[in-house]
Amino acid sequence: MTISGAVTYDFVPHQADAIGLDYEATTQRPVRGVTVEAVNGSGTVLDSDVTTSTGTYAVTVPAGTDVRIQVEARYTQTTPASWDVRVIDNTNNDAPYVLAGSLSTSGTENSTRNLNAASGWTGTNATGGYTATRSAAPFVVLDSMVDAIDTVVGVDPDVALPLLNVGWSENNRPTGGSIANGDIGSSSYRRVGGVSTILILGAADNDPDEYDRHVNVHEFGHFLEDRISRSDSIGGSHSLSQRLDPRVAFGEGFGNAFSAIGLLDPIYKDSGGVRQQSGFSLNIESNLYRKGWYSEASVQTLIYDIFDTDSDGVDTISAGFGPIYNTLTAPGYVAQADFTMVYPFADRIRNDPAVDGAALDALLDEEFIFGRGPQGAGETTFGQQDGQGNPLYTSTLPVYHQLTVDGPAVEICSIATEGHYNKLGNRAYLALELSGSGTFTFTMTNTSPPPAGSGNTDPDFLVWDLTQNQGVLRLRADSGAENTETSSPLSLPPGSYRIEAYDWCNTLENAEGFGEFGTQFCDPLTSTNNRDSCYDFTVTTAP
Numbered sequence: 001m002t003i004s005g006a007v008t009y010d011f012v013p014h015q016a017d018a019i020g021l022d023y024e025a026t027t028q029r030p031v032r033g034v035t036v037e038a039v040n041g042s043g044t045v046l047d048s049d050v051t052t053s054t055g056t057y058a059v060t061v062p063a064g065t066d067v068r069i070q071v072e073a074r075y076t077q078t079t080p081a082s083w084d085v086r087v088i089d090n091t092n093n094d095a096p097y098v099l100a101g102s103l104s105t106s107g108t109e110n111s112t113r114n115l116n117a118a119s120g121w122t123g124t125n126a127t128g129g130y131t132a133t134r135s136a137a138p139f140v141v142l143d144s145m146v147d148a149i150d151t152v153v154g155v156d157p158d159v160a161l162p163l164l165n166v167g168w169s170e171n172n173r174p175t176g177g178s179i180a181n182g183d184i185g186s187s188s189y190r191r192v193g194g195v196s197t198i199l200i201l202g203a204a205d206n207d208p209d210e211y212d213r214h215v216n217v218h219e220f221g222h223f224l225e226d227r228i229s230r231s232d233s234i235g236g237s238h239s240l241s242q243r244l245d246p247r248v249a250f251g252e253g254f255g256n257a258f259s260a261i262g263l264l265d266p267i268y269k270d271s272g273g274v275r276q277q278s279g280f281s282l283n284i285e286s287n288l289y290r291k292g293w294y295s296e297a298s299v300q301t302l303i304y305d306i307f308d309t310d311s312d313g314v315d316t317i318s319a320g321f322g323p324i325y326n327t328l329t330a331p332g333y334v335a336q337a338d339f340t341m342v343y344p345f346a347d348r349i350r351n352d353p354a355v356d357g358a359a360l361d362a363l364l365d366e367e368f369i370f371g372r373g374p375q376g377a378g379e380t381t382f383g384q385q386d387g388q389g390n391p392l393y394t395s396t397l398p399v400y401h402q403l404t405v406d407g408p409a410v411e412i413c414s415i416a417t418e419g420h421y422n423k424l425g426n427r428a429y430l431a432l433e434l435s436g437s438g439t440f441t442f443t444m445t446n447t448s449p450p451p452a453g454s455g456n457t458d459p460d461f462l463v464w465d466l467t468q469n470q471g472v473l474r475l476r477a478d479s480g481a482e483n484t485e486t487s488s489p490l491s492l493p494p495g496s497y498r499i500e501a502y503d504w505c506n507t508l509e510n511a512e513g514f515g516e517f518g519t520q521f522c523d524p525l526t527s528t529n530n531r532d533s534c535y536d537f538t539v540t541t542a543p
Contacts, residue, residue, distance in 0.1 A: 002110040003038060004058040007031040007051050007071055007099070009139040012211050014269045018281035021211055023121050023128055027237045030055025031117070032146050033075050041066045041103055061106045061366035069113050074136035074147055081153050083161040085145045087138040090167030090199065091182045097138035097168075110119045110218045111339055114477075125277060130204050134170055136249035137210040141168050141200055144216035144263075151262040152224065155322040156329075162227055164220075166198045168210060173203035187215050188235075189222035192533045196223050207272040208224035214259040216266040221258035224250060225340075229328040230470060232340045236422035240289035240297045243383055243393070243424035246341040246510065251300020253342075254328075259305050260284040260300075261321055287308070291368040293342050293399070294424040298367035302342070304364055306355065314362040335467050337496035339429065342369060343376040343399070375400040375431065392417045393536065396425050403432040403499070404439050405440065409536035411447065414459075414503040416531050426506045430499040432463075432539060439542040443476070444501055446483040448534035456482040461501035463490070478504065489542035505531050 005009055010027040015022045036057040038046045046067065047059040061067050073087035074096065088094045098347060099117050120134035143227040145166065152159050169182050177183030179192065184199040187209045191197060198219040209215045225231035233251035238244055244252070260266045271279035282288075284304045289297035305315040321322040327333055327349040338344050346364060350357045364370070371379030383393025395413035412428035420426060443460040463475035474497065477487045 001063045001106045001108070002058055002060055003067065003069065003106060003113055004056065004110070005069070005112045005114040006055045007034065007036060007057065007115045008055050009117040009136040010121075011136070011140065011388070012119055012121070012382045012418045014211075014271060014279075014281075017265055019271075019279050021125070021275075021278040023119070023125050026119060026121070027146060029143065031071065031083065032143065033077075034071050034142070035074070035076075036069060036071050038262070039068050039070060041068075046321075056344070062104055065102050066533045067106045068101055068103040069115060070098055071115060071227075073097040073099075073142045075108060075142055075149070081157055081159045081161075083149055083159075083164070085142065085149070085164045085166060087166045087168055089169050091171045092182075094165070094167070095455060096137075097351065099135060099139070124274060128275065130170075132305060134202075134210075137170070137202065137208075137386045138168055140210045140213075141166055141216055144213045144491075145220060148217045148220040148258075148262045150410065151258075151321060152325065155320075155325045159228070161466075162196055164198065164223055165192070166200065166368075168200040168202055170202040170204065170208075170439040172199060172201050174201060174207050182303045187219055189226070191226070198223060202274070203243065205274050208276065211276075211519050212263070212270045213263055214256075214356050215270055217259040217262040218255040218268075218333050219260070221255035223249065223256065224258070224327070228341055230334045230336075232466070233543060234422050237295060238422065240295075243290060243292065243418045244296060245422045245424065245427060246294050246399070247339050248422045249294050249296045249360075250299050250341050253296040254303060256284055256296065256300035257303035257307070259476070260304050261324075266304060266308070283506050284398055285312075287367065292383070293369045293371060293376060293379060294396075295367070296371060296385070298533065299342050302346075302363050302367055306349065306360075314366050316359045317355055317363070319352065319354040323349055323354050326352065332481050336374065337467050338374045339466065339498060339500075340399075341376070341399075343373040345369055347374045351374070364368075371399060383418075392532075393425060395428075399429060400498075401430045403430050403537070405432075405434070405438070405537050406540050407538075409538045412444075412501055413448070413534040414501070414506050415533075416506040421507055427500045427502040428537075430501065432497040432499065434492055434494050434497065437491070439489045441489055441542045442477060442487040442499075443486045443536075443538050443540070444477075445536045446533060448532075449483075457531075458482060458504040459485040459501070460504045460507075461485065461499055461537075463487075464498045464500070465495060466498055467496060473507050480504075483517075499537075501535070501537060503533050510538055 009467045010220045011029040012021045023144045037048045038059040046061045060430040076084040117135040119136045120132040122131040171182030174184045187200045206234045232247045266284040269281045287301040309318040368381045382397045401410045415425035446457045460478035465472045
């Protein structure tokens with residue numbers, strides 16, 4: 001006998017003004033590309049099928065047999081492209097989400113059995129609430145991943161993606177702590193036990209993200225960067241109005257742009273609050289926020305303008321996603337010597353035939369990104385906004401300081417004017433080119449102390465060889481010594497090396513309310529005590 005039907009989920013759109021969810025406009029959408037199983041009373045699979053783009057399926061089972069139709073929130077394929085995306089409950093031992101019908105006889109005639117994953121919502125936008133199991137949520141999240149994968153397969157039909165776990169739970173809340181308890185902080189991407197993992201908020205009346213499809217696809221963008229491209233982002237809290245570490249700005253800006261590309265919708269929506277009736281939205285294409293090489297808003301606007309077909313303002317490029325994807329996955333980009341920022345991306349994509357160099361320069365200039373080449377040579381935007389100079393940020397240029405062995409000391413600064421951990425100026429970047437092998441000593445010495453009452457400085461630095469697989473940390477110099485950090489002699493082969501140097505106190509998230517408080521160096525950390533300090537940095541031939 002043939003049992004056929006459709007698998008759907010309740011989809012709750014955002015309000016017409018893109019703020020908050022509209023439960024009164026709920027519709028049913030197809031669950032695409034998932035495996036439907038017909039199982040008997042013992043759980044034995046009698047037949048299976050994969051749902052079509054409209055959610056339909058058909059299975060064949062013996063007549064007069066008790067049969068249950070079930071489907072797991074999992075999207076997998078092995079050829080020609082391959083992927084495996086599983087939505088799991090990270091607060092229930094990573095159990096899969098399964099939507100199952102009733103166990104009933106197949107009878108003696110063909111029959112129809114439809115499955116719908118319900119939202120669990122009862123009532124109106126103004127007075128309703130979640131009163132039943134939120135069965136739809138895992139399938140909503142999964143369907144966002146389907147759109148993201150379709151976008152990638154559209155430009156790379158043979159892409160091979162590793163396993164991706166997507167943890168969603170109604171217990172996932174914006175509190176730091178144990179993932180198993182749902183204290184995930186925010187919707188985010190990370191590796192858990194070596195497995196790529198996206199965690200999605202689910203706390204009702206707070207900030208659930210299952211219906212915020214841009215949030216879900218944004219996190220998939222981080223997965224792409226990590227597994228088939230490269231990201232040097234250090235993560236952390238961020239916003240469109242902040243001046244960020246340029247590695248963070250690029251990663252977050254790409255994630256935002258990819259969400260608009262993958263959903264073919266430039267209006268990014270994020271609901272929250274009581275009954276999910278508040279939130280925010282933004283137009284990825286129009287940067288009304290911060291501009292500069294340290295701005296995620298500038299990065300997202302740049303990348304989306306390269307993609308889209310609209311010609312508006314200085315945007316005359318309509319290249320599609322192909323050049324963006326090809327740039328990010330090119331071996332020369334993945335194994336580049338420089339940190340992943342907007343500069344190496346722009347430097348490489350301008351060579352694509354679909355991207356006119358002059359038009360790209362116009363987009364960059366529009367975003368106050370004036371540096372060129374992989375290191376942003378010639379950059380003049382040091383942290384001012386809309387052309388208004390701010391001397392507090394002048395030490396952020398040049399983007400890269402050039403080191404020479406046994407050469408003069410290079411002055412760098414670590415500032416916390418914008419905040420701590422991942423903000424502009426917390427870390428300085430240096431470049432070292434070695435034409436021959438040798439043994440070297442790196443030294444960072446304080447020359448300009450922070451404000452009185454801040455304690456001594458704790459200079460630290462990292463020496464990277466980024467041309468190796470996902471980057472190799474050659475040296476971590478973070479002894480805790482006050483005011484001067486000197487490395488042990490380090491043997492290095494010829495090559496290109498990049499260094500990030502900082503006052504350790506400026507890299508603590510506790511200055512913004514995260515992490516542990518109180519250190520011998522960093523008390524007090526307040527919004528008015530920014531610990532701006534400068535250093536001489538040298539590299540010398542070790543005796």
